[in-house]
Amino acid sequence: MITVLIVDDDFMVAKVHAGFVKQAAGFSVAGVAHTGAQALEAVRALQPDLVLLDIHLPDINGLDLLQQLRRIDPELDVLVISAAREMDTVRRALRGGIVHYLMKPFSSQDLRERLEHYRQAYRPLSSAGTAEQEDVNRVFGVGHGERPLPKGFSAETLSLVQQRLQEADSALSATEAAARAGISRVSARRYLEYLCEEGRAEVQLRYGEVGRPERLYSKRRASA
Incomplete structure (x- = not known):
């Protein structure tokens, strides 16, 4: 589970964003902060994986706070959510190493798509081992990692299927994955085959005594 700290000076907006996060598969709300000082304390105490950071805070500019948060936790990931549209602000945020910049107002679907991209593209890079080019492509939004979903596909269902695959202790058949x-x-x-095409899952054949071999799907193993 990826834990998220929400930093926004508006209590109602923070509550709405917390609700959006709770709707995203694989994410949970670690806490909420309304000032820079509260955010610093929360990062120390809660050690979240990701911060949803507003720029306009009552006691500090969010981008200045970003640097202070990183001094506490150099591995902390930050997704900026702000009404600020100035190009200088966007450039500064990007140079600060954020994972995304989402402008207010936005829908739950907008945030869910960014969170899902973060889970699929950035989180695998925190694990040990080596990265493949397609792993890097997903981070920078090029290659197959960003192609549109096939007709009739849902981003939410795709995320759910992949999550169930990640949680499984062993390979799953389509029937088992469907039940979960x-x-x-x-x-x-269909979703499992798509994940295999995207390099986000693997398939192997299990041969029985009679009939066609059964296709078993598993999460992608890290390269040696």
């Missing part, structure tokens, strides 16, 4: 995700076998098979 609460969708039909046909739909599960």
Whole structure:
């Protein structure tokens, strides 16, 4: 589970954003802060994986706060959510190493898409091992990692299927994946095959005594 700290001076906006995060598969709200001082204290105490950071705070500019947060936790990831549209602000945020910049107002779907991109593209880079070019492509938004979903596909269902695959201790058949995700076998098979095409899952064949071999799907193993 990826833990998220929400930093926004508006209590109601922070509450709405917390609700958006809770709707995203694989994410939970670690806490909420309304000032820079509260954010610093929360990062020390809660050690979140990701901060949703507003720029306009009552006691400090969010981009100045970003540097202070990184001094506490150099591995902390930050996604800026702000009404600020000045190009200088956007450039400074990008140079500060944020994972995304989302402008207010936005919908739950807008945030969910950014969170899902973060989970799929950035989080794998925190693990040990080596990265493949497609891993890097996903971070920078090029290559197959950013191609549109096939017709009839849902980003939420795709995320759910991949999450169930990640949670599994062993390879799953389409039937098993469907049961865990609460969708039909046909739909599960389509999503699983898509994940394999994208390099985000692996498939192997299990041969029985008679009939066609069964396709088993598993999360992608890290390169040696």
